Amino acid sequence: MTTTPPSTHGLARPEQVRRRDVVRTLVGVSALNELQYRVNFFLQLFQSLVALATAIAVVALVFLYTPTLGGWEPWELMVVVGVHTALGGVIRSVIQPSMQLLMEDIREGKLDFALTKPVDAQLLVSLRRITVWPLVDVVVGFGVVVVASTRIDSATVPGALLALVAVLLGAVMIYCLWLVITTGAFWIVRMEHVAELFNGLYQAGRWPIGLFPGWLRLLFTVLVPLALAVTLPSEALTGRAGLLAVGGATLFTAALVAFTRWFWRLGVKSYAGASA
Amino acid sequence: MSSTDTTAPPATSPPPLQRVGRLRQMADFYATVSRTAVQEQFQYRAANYMYMIGMVVEPVIYLVVWSVVAEASGGSVGGYTPGGFAAYYIVWMLVRNMNIVFTPYGWEFRIREGQLSGMLVRPIHPLHYDLAYFAGWKVIAVLLWIPIAVVLALLFPPELSVNLAQVATFFVAIWGAYVIRTLLLFVLGMVTLWTTRVAALFELYFTAELLLSGRLVPLDLMPDWVLLWVDWLPFRSTFGFPIEALVSNLSGPELVRGLVAQLVWIAVGWALAMVVWKRAIRRYSAVGN
Numbered sequence: 001m002t003t004t005p006p007s008t009h010g011l012a013r014p015e016q017v018r019r020r021d022v023v024r025t026l027v028g029v030s031a032l033n034e035l036q037y038r039v040n041f042f043l044q045l046f047q048s049l050v051a052l053a054t055a056i057a058v059v060a061l062v063f064l065y066t067p068t069l070g071g072w073e074p075w076e077l078m079v080v081v082g083v084h085t086a087l088g089g090v091i092r093s094v095i096q097p098s099m100q101l102l103m104e105d106i107r108e109g110k111l112d113f114a115l116t117k118p119v120d121a122q123l124l125v126s127l128r129r130i131t132v133w134p135l136v137d138v139v140v141g142f143g144v145v146v147v148a149s150t151r152i153d154s155a156t157v158p159g160a161l162l163a164l165v166a167v168l169l170g171a172v173m174i175y176c177l178w179l180v181i182t183t184g185a186f187w188i189v190r191m192e193h194v195a196e197l198f199n200g201l202y203q204a205g206r207w208p209i210g211l212f213p214g215w216l217r218l219l220f221t222v223l224v225p226l227a228l229a230v231t232l233p234s235e236a237l238t239g240r241a242g243l244l245a246v247g248g249a250t251l252f253t254a255a256l257v258a259f260t261r262w263f264w265r266l267g268v269k270s271y272a273g274a275s276a
Numbered sequence: 277m278s279s280t281d282t283t284a285p286p287a288t289s290p291p292p293l294q295r296v297g298r299l300r301q302m303a304d305f306y307a308t309v310s311r312t313a314v315q316e317q318f319q320y321r322a323a324n325y326m327y328m329i330g331m332v333v334e335p336v337i338y339l340v341v342w343s344v345v346a347e348a349s350g351g352s353v354g355g356y357t358p359g360g361f362a363a364y365y366i367v368w369m370l371v372r373n374m375n376i377v378f379t380p381y382g383w384e385f386r387i388r389e390g391q392l393s394g395m396l397v398r399p400i401h402p403l404h405y406d407l408a409y410f411a412g413w414k415v416i417a418v419l420l421w422i423p424i425a426v427v428l429a430l431l432f433p434p435e436l437s438v439n440l441a442q443v444a445t446f447f448v449a450i451w452g453a454y455v456i457r458t459l460l461l462f463v464l465g466m467v468t469l470w471t472t473r474v475a476a477l478f479e480l481y482f483t484a485e486l487l488l489s490g491r492l493v494p495l496d497l498m499p500d501w502v503l504l505w506v507d508w509l510p511f512r513s514t515f516g517f518p519i520e521a522l523v524s525n526l527s528g529p530e531l532v533r534g535l536v537a538q539l540v541w542i543a544v545g546w547a548l549a550m551v552v553w554k555r556a557i558r559r560y561s562a563v564g565n
Contacts, residue, residue, distance in 0.1 A: 039473075043475055043476060046479070047475075050483050054487065058492065058493075061498070062341065062345055065345050065349055065353045066345050066349050066353075068348070069341070069345065069348070070344055070348075193323055193330070194326075196326065197326060197329060197330040200330035200331065200334060203333060203334060204333060204337050206337075207340075207341055211340055213340070216340070
């Protein structure tokens, strides 16, 4: 940006707007906006801790009746709970808010304002709104994973690194899923209940997907990839899954990213706008 | 204040005929409002369905997890087989729908948007309006539940044997649960008139309800020290009891005891609602033109 000669107009040379600057500005503005409401931090912390206490109570209740659940020991199940909590925080702070804004804009025909800007539209619509406080869940979830890992013999450093890669892939997968669903709003205008539906489905990720019957396992692998996004990192950390599985997840993610890109472009083409 | 609240005119007491008239008016009000709710919600049947499908996930998760536990511990846990859990959580869905009432979070909106002012000038208590409206909505909810229950029953075969007393108790108990929950959440919502920082309080209430009502897990599976609490709290009456009335073979006296507990909680809830409303509404002020 600094080297751009003053004579060139931004609109004429769209490639001049650097992606990195766009990302930094969008994230910065969102963060400043949210940091005004500092009391919400305590509310979020309270909510995170209540949710964690509930999750622990449920796990404790289950292990009152059985020593292992589908081959998972109590502390191993806490890893799943931790990953689920942390990824949930990422979804609610980085992914979901922008997608809901996008849904609103498509419905109200206000997306023109985003599409006419000289930046990659997908990048812009994906980062327009970020809420900071749900990131507390990321910290809480990460803490749970660390504490649980110290009590598991099968947890190793390479396993933890693989888990980290897997969880990042998981975040990308969930982002793609959200964008594909939201892009559906270009054709089916009323998609608000999808958020409700997704949050319902996401709750299933608190348990290892292997517990579910075959047809649900398929649903939670391909359609809503919780098996890959939440269970796989937990499996990698507890030595149940190795390089091969994470490699497979990488290929799946790459394919999903490509499909999402194609589908988004298809959607934008059919966007009519609301201007007269 | 209390002298103006009595409806009787100071000179003559109302003749009995007038009382019948009031009852009939009330019945007419309930019929009209619930009919309106049916018509209104029927327009949004697709949205309502999406909402219900989202709601299916929760009991299916519990059902799967507890079925795995039951199988791991030799076929049953706490008296529930996988088929027993299937029956519990399919009926769960209907009771969950009966549990949907006006949310305490909604009072903030009602106050901010000035809706409460409109409610105050009506000659009828707002509680009646909420009771009638959501009761009408239940008709749609039950209709939409039937096909979902059929599909769930095919996927997770339930074990269910019922007698007439259980079915009769169930149909009374789901409405008892509905009334209790409406009253309690009305009282909770009134807190909004004292403070707008209500989210933490509501969160605590809903968490306690989730754990202690039978929503998360049949209460028979809870440890004894938890059950000690459950007997003194209203949550079982609003969720666990109606389901148990149908799916776990409760004896006649147990059914009656459950219904009596519901009656007690309706009385407590009603008294609380009236007292809290009277105090809360004094704090309300509206600005308008």
